[in-house]
Amino acid sequence: MSAVGRAVSGWRVPGWLRKALGLAPEGPHYAFYRHKLIVRLTHWANACILFVMLLSGLQIFNAHPALYLGAQSDFDHPVFSLTARGNDTEVTQGITQIGPWSFDTTGVLGASKVDGVMAARGFPDWATIPGPQWLAMGRQWHFAFAWLLVLNGLIFAGFAFYTRHAQRDLIPTKADLKHLPREIVDHAKLNFPKGEAAKRYNALQKLAYAFVIFVLGPLVVLTGLTMSPTMDAAFPILPWMFFGRQTARTIHFLCAFGFLGFFIVHMIMVVLSGTWNNVRSMITGRYVIEGKRPNG
Amino acid sequence: MAETRRNLLKGMLASAGALMLAACTPLSEQQWVVSALGEVENLTRRMQRLFAGHHALAPEFSKKDIAPVFRANGTLNPQTDEYAAHAAKDFADWRIEVGGLVERKLSLSMAELRAMPPRTQITRHDCVEGWSCIGEWTGAPLAPILAAAGPKPEARYVMFYCADPMGSSLSGDVPYYYESLDLLEATHPQTILAYQLNGQVLPVEHGAPVRLRAERQLGYKMAKYVQRIELVEHFSNINGGKGGYWEDQGYTWYGGI
The missing domain is CATH 3.90.420.10 (Oxidoreductase, molybdopterin-binding domain)
Known part of the structure; x- marks a missing residue:
């Protein structure tokens, strides 16, 4: 029985709650060592780093809240922009523009309250680091944590490839891809793998993790570097491969929201597939498997 | 029930986020933070110069x-x-x-x-x-x-x-x-x-x-x-x-x- 299970042993936890919280099942079960220490450390470090990166990135974006394609900015035709409308005395409306479409997003995007007064602001102050409009400091946070992101990423990737964790557990195989349609149906029905099958990542998990770690990760770093004029001088291939600095900036922004999207789905899946069991396995490494421990 | 759980989780996430967020603005005014971030600028400059040179x-x-x-x-x-x-x-x-x-x-x-x-x-x-x-x-x-x-x-x-x-x-x-x-x-x-x-x-x-x-x-x-x-x-x-x-x-x- 797990620690939490013992603590509430006086009260019989109903089956549905047990399942929802990810507590140890009442039937036979055993702990399985799922996440190695380096994986757990880099996971939590990454969570903190990406949090600061996203919010300081939104601060930087707010200095010129528009995205373009190509080497330079076609100011009259951004592919995405957050703008404010109003009259001489006050800002009244925030507009989000994506391609040919515009939406009224007053209060959140384009225009939001700063010290109680509606102001022109791309992302609102609760979504940026630092809170107030402060590009200089946003840049400093962003570039400091960018180093940590790269360092942490290299530690994880070095470990994952050296121990074959990446090849064994993360990069999807052909067989994984064959199971994909069935797994999508299973996930939609909230049928998660049990027993021995729960020891391995399924194809959807592998795809999601491998994509975020090995595609989005390098992409966000490279597009970030492409925005640096000195890096473009050192590596002219950077602006070439991303179709220009402004396209790189747009891809960088999409990557950031790719991370945010992953985070939201990740949180939902953590909760739906046994909150405590998942969280504990990323803290202590131990993941509880239903059923009898296999012999040998 | 799912509603309660969602709200609980949302509350937990929001407060953790708000705590970190609240920490970052005052931190930006702390001298040691400013000088630590300044050291990062030196690191970035040296690294970029290593690749870009003269x-x-x-x-x-x-x-x-x-x-x-x-x-x-x-x-x-x-x-x-x-x-x-x-x-x-x-x-x-x-x-x-x-x-x-x-x-x-x-x-x-x-x-x-x-x-x-x-x-x-x-x-x-x-x-x-x-x-x-x-x-x-x-x-x-x-x-x-x-x-x-x-x-x-x-x-x-x-x-x-x-x-x-x-x-x-x-x-x-x-x-x-x-x-x-x-x-x-x-x-x-x-x-x-x-x-x-x-x-x-x-x-x-x-x-x-x-x-x-x-x-x-x-x-x-x-x-x-x-x-x-x-x-x-x-x-x-x-x-x-x-x-x-x-x-x-x-x-x-x-x-x-």
Whole structure:
């Protein structure tokens, strides 16, 4: 029985709650060592780093809240922009523009309250680091944590490839891809793998993790570097491969929201597939498997 | 039930986020945080220099890439009597003084500057705000000018003093725009004192009659309305001590990223 299970042993936890919280099942079960220490450390470090990166990135974006394609900015035709409308005395409306479409997003995007007064602001102050409009400091946070992101990423990737964790557990195989349609149906029905099958990542998990770690990760770093004029001088291939600095900036922004999207789905899946069991396995490494421990 | 769980989770996430967020703004005002972040700037500069060195050139573009309108930013007109008088005479009497830690002080007239072997480059201007504009710049490379002045061995930075006053201050001393580069960036082949944009005389909003172009740097490093160039060993005793007008407001001195 797990620690939490013992603590509430006086009260019989109903089956549905047990399942929802990810507590140890009442039937036979055993702990399985799922996440190695380096994986757990880099996971939590990454969570903190990406949090600061996203919010300081939104601060930087707010200095010129528009995205373009190509080497330079076609100011009259951004592919995405957050703008404010109003009259001489006050800002009244925030507009989000994506391609040919515009939406009224007053209060959140384009225009939001700063010290109680509606102001022109791309992302609102609760979504940026630092809170107030402060590009200089946003840049400093962003570039400091960018180093940590790269360092942490290299530690994880070095470990994952050296121990074959990446090849064994993360990069999807052909067989994984064959199971994909069935797994999508299973996930939609909230049928998660049990027993021995729960020891391995399924194809959807592998795809999601491998994509975020090995595609989005390098992409966000490279597009970030492409925005640096000195890096473009050192590596002219950077602006070439991303179709220009402004396209790189747009891809960088999409990557950031790719991370945010992953985070939201990740949180939902953590909760739906046994909150405590998942969280504990990323803290202590131990993941509880239903059923009898296999012999040998 | 799922509702309660969702709300609980949302609350937990929101409060954890709010806590971290609340910590970051006051932290940005702590001296040790500011100096730690400053150390990161040094690391970034060293690393970028390792790859870009002295000679790597910023990408150059072709005529068809030139922006129809080159966006002007910062001071659009210095609006001082002195500047207006120069502008009225098409800057015929404008001079660029080169001094400080040099063997020979120079005073270059616009005619002398234009008589030097020019360099024309079509480059991408990257503003710290995030936008970019491509333009064709013509001017005198700075390296031969500095060589003519003969930097003393202890000279490390090149200061650029400008004719545009920046707002007002309570003490009455209005700070003028200024910037600095180290000798490596100042003597880079694409670092020029530009007097033409897109084949035309440099317009007032772009820094007439002379602006600095340092193509591997962000826009704020490229001082407009340049009047005086001074070689120094360090800039801690100049104005706010950070090497430039925006640097004194908290922007990094290294503008390569």
